[in-house]
Amino acid sequence: MEGSQNYNRRKFIGDVAKATACIGLAGVPxxxxxxxxxxxxxxxxxxxxxxxxxxxxxxxxxxxGMGGVARRMSLINKIRGEEKNVxxxxxxxxxxxxxxFNFYGGELEMKLMTLMGYDAxxxxxxxxxxxIQGFVKQLPHASFPFLCSNYDFKNTELEGRTLPxxxxxxxxxxxxxxxxxxxxxxxxxxxxxxxxxxxxxxxVANKTAAYLKKEKKCDLIICLSHLxxxxxxxxxNSDEMLATQTENIDLILGGHTHTFIDTxxxxxxxxxxxxxxxQTGWAGIRLGRIxxxxxxxxxxxxxxxxxxxxx
Amino acid sequence: MYTxxxxxxxxxxxxxxxxxxxxxxxxxxASCHTQYAIEKKETHQYTFSDSAQSPVDSSIWKMIxxxxxxxxxxxxxxxAESDQALVxxxxxxxxxxxAADAVQHQAVKKxxxxxxxxxxxxxxxxxxxxxxxxxxxxTLGNIFELMPFENAIVILEIKGKDLDPLFKYIGEKNxxxxxxxxxxxxxxxxxxxxxxxxxxxxxxxxxVATNDYLANGGDNMSFLKSAITNTAINYTVRDAFINELKxxxxxxxxxxVNLDGRITKL
Numbered sequence: 001m002e003g004s005q006n007y008n009r010r011k012f013i014g015d016v017a018k019a020t021a022c023i024g025l026a027g028v029p030x031x032x033x034x035x036x037x038x039x040x041x042x043x044x045x046x047x048x049x050x051x052x053x054x055x056x057x058x059x060x061x062x063x064x065g066m067g068g069v070a071r072r073m074s075l076i077n078k079i080r081g082e083e084k085n086v087x088x089x090x091x092x093x094x095x096x097x098x099x100x101f102n103f104y105g106g107e108l109e110m111k112l113m114t115l116m117g118y119d120a121x122x123x124x125x126x127x128x129x130x131x132i133q134g135f136v137k138q139l140p141h142a143s144f145p146f147l148c149s150n151y152d153f154k155n156t157e158l159e160g161r162t163l164p165x166x167x168x169x170x171x172x173x174x175x176x177x178x179x180x181x182x183x184x185x186x187x188x189x190x191x192x193x194x195x196x197x198x199x200x201x202x203x204v205a206n207k208t209a210a211y212l213k214k215e216k217k218c219d220l221i222i223c224l225s226h227l228x229x230x231x232x233x234x235x236x237n238s239d240e241m242l243a244t245q246t247e248n249i250d251l252i253l254g255g256h257t258h259t260f261i262d263t264x265x266x267x268x269x270x271x272x273x274x275x276x277x278x279q280t281g282w283a284g285i286r287l288g289r290i291x292x293x294x295x296x297x298x299x300x301x302x303x304x305x306x307x308x309x310x311x
Numbered sequence: 312m313y314t315x316x317x318x319x320x321x322x323x324x325x326x327x328x329x330x331x332x333x334x335x336x337x338x339x340x341a342s343c344h345t346q347y348a349i350e351k352k353e354t355h356q357y358t359f360s361d362s363a364q365s366p367v368d369s370s371i372w373k374m375i376x377x378x379x380x381x382x383x384x385x386x387x388x389x390x391a392e393s394d395q396a397l398v399x400x401x402x403x404x405x406x407x408x409x410a411a412d413a414v415q416h417q418a419v420k421k422x423x424x425x426x427x428x429x430x431x432x433x434x435x436x437x438x439x440x441x442x443x444x445x446x447x448x449x450t451l452g453n454i455f456e457l458m459p460f461e462n463a464i465v466i467l468e469i470k471g472k473d474l475d476p477l478f479k480y481i482g483e484k485n486x487x488x489x490x491x492x493x494x495x496x497x498x499x500x501x502x503x504x505x506x507x508x509x510x511x512x513x514x515x516x517x518x519v520a521t522n523d524y525l526a527n528g529g530d531n532m533s534f535l536k537s538a539i540t541n542t543a544i545n546y547t548v549r550d551a552f553i554n555e556l557k558x559x560x561x562x563x564x565x566x567x568v569n570l571d572g573r574i575t576k577l
Binding site: 038039053054055058064065066067068069070071072073075097099100102103104108111112115116129130172173174189217219220250261262263264276278280284285286287288289290291292293294295296 | 350372
């Protein structure tokens with residue numbers, strides 16, 4: 001604290017020692033805050049939309065008249081008008097389920113997601129239904145990235161066409177988003193995923209989240225997962241396992257099991273920190289929303305042993 | 312208020328001078344190694360119900376409508392007319408007979424056209440037939456609803472004596488859609504099997520058409536994975552249904568399916 005005009009150096013050190021002892025913190029680097037305020041980040045999400053572009057037919061026994069991309073877009077636009085920092089994300093299985101996919105191969109699904117302003121999505125097992133080639137063919141219609149961190153597409157047509165993660169900066173808040181996919185062998189016909197190499201989702205998620213937190217200084221970390229919410233077979237990788245067996249993830253946006261989770265489930269990770277797991281059923285019947293209020297410390301200045309001016 | 316390592320703390324530490332308390336805050340913040348910390352979360356789910364509050368966005372309709380209209384026009388194409396509704400039933404049903412006969416007939420035609428040995432008989436699973444077909448006009452939309460998947464026809468070579476697990480499956484299911492083969496079911500056991508009018512021969516190798524879902528072990532038919540050969544004929548089950556109906560219409564005929572006792576429960 002050399003040069004600090006307002007302090008008697010000796011008194012200061014003594015007070016700090018008292019203070020740190022008092023609150024149980026010691027040996028922390030000295031940073032300085034000039035101002036502090038809250039940033040609201042609004043996360044909107046869908047999963048397993050399954051080519052459901054029109055609402056369900058009125059005579060559908062379960063979901064008659066529900067869903068529909070046009071209604072979703074109206075709501076998204078309304079929320080974007082109300083909120084400054086919106087991220088719109090999807091957790092996979094965009095393809096398969098209506099003749100829109102059979103006839104146009106997912107072209108309209110990608111175009112509509114682009115029009116709605118999706119920021120990122122991950123791949124579900126059904127997104128391989130027309131093979132890797134069939135998926136690649138639709139990528140020109142998507143202006144948002146597909147995030148896949150545990151699929152290695154080396155030596156496939158998808159090589160270099162996906163990202164493991166992406167960092168979005170909203171009002172100065174760094175939001176790290178990455179994608180985790182389900183094991184394809186036994187679920188997807190081998191000819192459709194080809195040479196794609198699958199890696200353990202828990203290991204990859206841990207590594208990716210740690211990288212985003214420590215190397216990339218992300219303030220919020222979101223995992224787009226197509227593993228499925230949870231299974232009776234406790235050995236099968238799920239979002240529940242992902243939440244409890246990792247660190248650094250704040251939010252898991254899930255899919256695959258078509259689970260309608262009314263209020264995101266709360267779990268505690270390996271460091272006993274809260275993780276939310278959300279899923280919106282399927283077919284675009286719902287849109288999920290999570291608002292994060294984060295405390296902003298944008299004027300933190302590293303001060304290790306240098307002069308710090310506090311007004 | 313902000314939280315760090317799950318310990319909520321307030322920005323006021325009254326027992327120290329203003330400057331000192333600010334420094335303490337700085338020390339706390341620095342200990343998080345991030346510039347931001349989550350203070351509060353709120354969650355909500357919107358459901359797009361029949362009476363959705365949100366109005367339909369007209370701009371998006373401009374993008375959807377060309378596809379929607381083209382698809383509606385395609386899906387409303389009448390492929391053929393049926394003199395009756397076709398539904399699933401056991402041990403034999405009208406829908407199953409239509410489906411298995413269509414696959415057998417179309418697979419034979421495809422094999423003849425491509426110089427491949429044609430199948431002796433066909434079997435399918437009732438689970439792959441998703442909806443009944445109506446009496447009267449059968450549209451392309453009906454066929455997509457009947458068969459939404461891209462399942463392909465494959466031909467398996469299996470010895471007669473190795474077909475026992477298939478007959479066990481048929482017995483347990485109380486019949487499945489078949490074509491080119493006849494049998495009786497007694498006490499869940501299959502007996503008196505005839506392939507194209509000839510009693511099943513244990514040492515003969517049969518060529519059997521089915522869908523790739525079953526051939527790859529779906530519906531617990533893992534025994535099919537040990538077939539001598541498994542050959543895709545580049546023909547989806549749905550296309551076989553579509554072409555079968557189109558041919559009927561082109562011949563100026565109406566689809567007439569009759570139960571013929573191919574699987575009979577004794």
